[in-house]
Each structure stands twice: as C-alpha cells, then as structure tokens.
Amino acid sequence: LLYETFALIREVSGRQINMRHYDVQLMGGWVMIKGQIAQMQTGEGKTLVATLPACVAAMSGMPVHVITVNDYLVERDAQLMTPIYHQFGLTVGIITEDMDLEARQASYACDITYCSNKQLTFDYLKDKQVLGRNNSNLQLQLEKLGSNENLIASRLHLRGLCFAIVDEADSVLVDESRTPLILSREVKSSDQQNMYEKALEIAAKLRLSDDFIIDQRNRMIDLTLCGSELIEQETQRLSGVWSAKKYAQEMIVQALSAKYLFLKDVHYLVKDDKVVIVDEFTGRVMPDRSWEAGLHQLIEIKEGCEISGQKETLAKISYQTFFRRYLHLSGMTGTAKEIASELFSVYQLMVIDIPTHKPVLRQQLKTRYFSIQENKWQSVLQRIKVIHNTGRPILVGTRSVEASEYLAHLLSVAGLNFNLLNARHDENEAEIIKLAGADSCITLATNMAGRGTDIGLSAEVNEMGGLHVIATECHESKRIDQQLFGRCGRQGNQGSYEMYLSLDDEISNKYTADFIQFFCQKILNSHLPGARFFTKGVFSWAQYRAQAHNAAIRANLFKMDSKRGDMLAFSGRSD
Numbered sequence: 001l002l003y004e005t006f007a008l009i010r011e012v013s014g015r016q017i018n019m020r021h022y023d024v025q026l027m028g029g030w031v032m033i034k035g036q037i038a039q040m041q042t043g044e045g046k047t048l049v050a051t052l053p054a055c056v057a058a059m060s061g062m063p064v065h066v067i068t069v070n071d072y073l074v075e076r077d078a079q080l081m082t083p084i085y086h087q088f089g090l091t092v093g094i095i096t097e098d099m100d101l102e103a104r105q106a107s108y109a110c111d112i113t114y115c116s117n118k119q120l121t122f123d124y125l126k127d128k129q130v131l132g133r134n135n136s137n138l139q140l141q142l143e144k145l146g147s148n149e150n151l152i153a154s155r156l157h158l159r160g161l162c163f164a165i166v167d168e169a170d171s172v173l174v175d176e177s178r179t180p181l182i183l184s185r186e187v188k189s190s191d192q193q194n195m196y197e198k199a200l201e202i203a204a205k206l207r208l209s210d211d212f213i214i215d216q217r218n219r220m221i222d223l224t225l226c227g228s229e230l231i232e233q234e235t236q237r238l239s240g241v242w243s244a245k246k247y248a249q250e251m252i253v254q255a256l257s258a259k260y261l262f263l264k265d266v267h268y269l270v271k272d273d274k275v276v277i278v279d280e281f282t283g284r285v286m287p288d289r290s291w292e293a294g295l296h297q298l299i300e301i302k303e304g305c306e307i308s309g310q311k312e313t314l315a316k317i318s319y320q321t322f323f324r325r326y327l328h329l330s331g332m333t334g335t336a337k338e339i340a341s342e343l344f345s346v347y348q349l350m351v352i353d354i355p356t357h358k359p360v361l362r363q364q365l366k367t368r369y370f371s372i373q374e375n376k377w378q379s380v381l382q383r384i385k386v387i388h389n390t391g392r393p394i395l396v397g398t399r400s401v402e403a404s405e406y407l408a409h410l411l412s413v414a415g416l417n418f419n420l421l422n423a424r425h426d427e428n429e430a431e432i433i434k435l436a437g438a439d440s441c442i443t444l445a446t447n448m449a450g451r452g453t454d455i456g457l458s459a460e461v462n463e464m465g466g467l468h469v470i471a472t473e474c475h476e477s478k479r480i481d482q483q484l485f486g487r488c489g490r491q492g493n494q495g496s497y498e499m500y501l502s503l504d505d506e507i508s509n510k511y512t513a514d515f516i517q518f519f520c521q522k523i524l525n526s527h528l529p530g531a532r533f534f535t536k537g538v539f540s541w542a543q544y545r546a547q548a549h550n551a552a553i554r555a556n557l558f559k560m561d562s563k564r565g566d567m568l569a570f571s572g573r574s575d
Helices: 002-017 023-033 051-059 071-087 101-108 117-131 137-145 169-173 192-203 225-235 245-260 295-302 319-323 337-347 373-389 401-413 429-435 459-464 478-485 506-511 514-526 531-567
Strands: 037-039 064-068 092-094 112-116 163-167 181-187 212-215 220-223 268-271 274-278 310-317 328-333 351-353 361-364 368-370 394-397 419-421 442-445 467-471 494-502
Touching (some): 002 023, 002 051, 051 064, 051 163, 064 117, 071 092, 071 112, 071 429, 092 101, 112 117, 117 181, 117 310, 117 319, 163 169, 169 337, 192 225, 192 245, 192 295, 220 225, 245 295, 319 337, 319 531, 337 351, 337 478, 373 394, 373 401, 373 494, 401 419, 419 429, 429 442, 459 494, 467 478, 478 494, 506 531
Parallel strands (some): 037 328, 092 112, 163 328, 368 494, 394 442, 394 467
Antiparallel strands (some): 181 310, 268 274
C-alpha cells in the first residue's frame, strides 16, 4: 500500500505542480516514513520530499506538522506544495508570527500544518499553561459533556504531538537546542528604571582585567576580588534590593554583560525605539523575544530606548524534551552526518545518507587568510569586482548585520550595485532571493540566505560558471558554512565557493589563545611557505573547539532536563 501511495503522490505532483519526484526523493520519503533522518545534499528538493510522508500520515488520519526554521520558508513551502495536498482532499494550514489564537487554531486543525520550530514550541507551552493539571484525555472528554461555555479545549492551540517532519533537522534539533525556550509575562515595577540605571552607573566604574574578566567563549563576566569589593562599597549605602550582596553582584554582572558582551547590529537591532533580538542561527529578528534577568532592560537603557517590563517565567522547555514527545519524529537535512551520534543518543533518530540525483559540480576554491579584517574586506571587494566583470552572480555571506552593512558601504563607494538582505532589510526577501541568480547580480546576506534558500539560475548563467559564493567568516559550526556553500552547484548546476578569513575574526578571538594569534600573524606577514597551512590549522582548531563547546552545553542541558523530569515525575508536571 505504501508503494502504491508513493507512486500516486508522485503522479499527482507531476500533474499539479510539474514536479515529479526523482527516485532518490522517493528514497528520502521512505526513510522519513520509517522515523529516521534523510541526509540529502543541498538542492536535492527536500521540500518536495516532505510531501510523501506528509500525505501518507495525513491520509491515515494523523495531524501532521511540517516544521522548518523560519516563517519565510513556512509560507513558501506551504504555498508551493498545497496543490498536491488539495488533490488528495487534504487541508493545509500555516503558522506565522502575527497570527492570533483563532487563526492558529484553524491552522492546527488542518490535516497538514506548516510551522516554524519556535512558533510551534511556544504554542505548546501556552497549551500547557491552559491545561494546568487538567491534562488527561479523560478530563477533556468529560468536560465536553458539561454545559460550561469556557471549555479548556476551546482555548488550546494544538491537537497533540503526533507526526512531525523536521526540515533542516540538524539546525532545529541540535544547533538551536542549546537554549531552552521560556514562556513569560511582563511584570511592571515602579522603581526598576532607577535600579537598572544605577546598575549601569556602577558597572561603568569597574575596570576590565582589574575588576572583572570577560569570558568570550562562554559569553560570561567573572568578577575579581577587587571588583566584588568595589561593588560592595558602591552599594553599602543603598537600600532596597541593593542590600542583598549576592543580588547586587548579579545585577552588576548583567550590566557589564549588556555593556561588553551584547553588541548592537550583531546580537540585536534598535527598531522603532525598541531593542529587537537577532537570532544567531537564522539571522532573523525575533520581535516577541527578550533576554531574562533584567538583561533586556539594561540594554534598552544602554541604547536610550523606552524600558519594557521585566519578565516573569511561566514555563520553559528545551527542544530535546519537546521533540521527543512526538509519537512519530522524522526529518531531513543536508548536513547531519557529523552529529549523527548525538541525534541518535538524544532522539533515537538514525541518519541515512541519500545519493544525489545528479553529480555535484560545485568547486571549492582556495581559502584566503589575512592578519587583520581591514585587509580581508579590501580583498573581498577586489574579488567581487573580478567575478562581477565575468557576468556571474555573487552571493556574499556575513555573520552579522554590522558586517553586511560595512561591506555594503565599501561596494557603494566602489560604485557597484547590490542587494542587501539582513535583519534590518528584510522587507523584499522573496524578491531579493529571486534575483540573486541573475546575470551580474551581487547579493550581500547574513544567515538569512543560508538554509532552505533556493537560488534559481538561467541556462546562460550556468554556462558562465553558475553562482559564486564568498564566505567572509567561519561560523562556530562547520555545518552552517556548508549550508551557505550549498546555495551554489545545486541539481547538477555549475557553481563555486571560497572563504576569506582574518585572524581577528570572532571565532579566532574566542577560541584561540592570544599568543597563537600573535605567532600566526607574524608567520602570515612573513609570507613563509608554511604560513597558509599553519593558519588553516588554527581556524580548524578554533572551529573544532567551538563545536565541542556547544556540544557540551547541549549535553549538559539534556542531562539537567532528564534529571528534572525524574524529580518531578510524581507530580505529572515537568515544564
């Protein structure tokens, strides 16, 4: 029956949207039906592959969630695949940021719902708050027999966690699982403005190295003995919350973090006089998210914005805990082999490698290394000019809004036309992506143009050599770099990519000792024969340490979740 169903879905897809599943795509669908991760190279049509398990599960009566990393992909994928589902009499819903409860309930009531991981998880937490301790199925069934108009079921978003297909599974299930998701509400306090202003005032008196030390790798501030004594002197005559020594130190540490660790146009933007967090994995803004423990309010004062109310935690959950609650979990991605052991140990998901439909023609060019960023950016500018003169389209990837806008300034001064895609300039995202593969087009982008982005090429552009990708910095995960490179050379097309790295890039500063950086800069500047090989080793080591560090954070969070779940098992509540 499954074989016949797959054949029918493929035939319907060919007739409805002129996209007939390749044999390797059928293999990917089969892997996901079996509850595993299908590793398919970038450009192999994973969006179409998802229709196979989604249709099968939905026709069997199970609510299906197709989960991806952002709202743009949610809307794009659902719109593209809906004709297939409608032909089978299946309904399709989407969940995006700005939807109210009624609209979300209607979308979750559909046979197949496309949603992002964050929206889905927060809706689940909201349902947990509504249910409280009345979370048994019998309780909900008995409630329907009564005459109460304010039924619990009428205030729920989801119908349950039944069948999940996770696109970009390594990003959702692993990369973004370092931080638990917290549902909170705003708590007003009349004197919080004065408290935060005083914290920043005291923090400004502390001296780096003497009073505090910055741990960039863990993004933490450590007070020295002198710093602790200075804080005690500054707060001993203050009343209220400052009378508690431990609380005073924690508040000053938060103020130091706001001042030194969280940077404008890197970790957040200021939009309409509000501080908006930028997601480090997707490069997108998260307007309804905030940092906890007063950090968000401190940054608002630092930027001269109107202060928002402090948040009170209502519920929290990690992705490890949430996704393991699905009755059937599967996924697909192009970069999962490196973390296959973690996916299996946490989610019991095996990674199955699927061959490509056509040979991969993507070319890797030599990486260029520089001692300082200024030289790197000038070299990137010259390289863009050279490739631009050939008529090939260029995609330049940066790690932050700040870096993308700095390069945009250099291109403007050089008289080159370009399109800029980042968290500040995202209004015309679909149009920018559509034009990115056009003849002579230059596109500058943060991670927004990474995962899931399909850049189409004309036959003429492909004959020229296809899309050329330039990465201007290493990410902490090699898989994110591979996703950027995967925008070129898709489905047998031509394409090439290269990296331009500097020893004062963020990853090198965080994970490489100062004396190694100094020694490496001397070697680079001396132009010795082994300079490039040694510098490559430095970046490989930094990236390895970054990946190991993040894996340790995830493992520790998973262990804490499991321990808390065991401790609270008797109460029936673990969130």
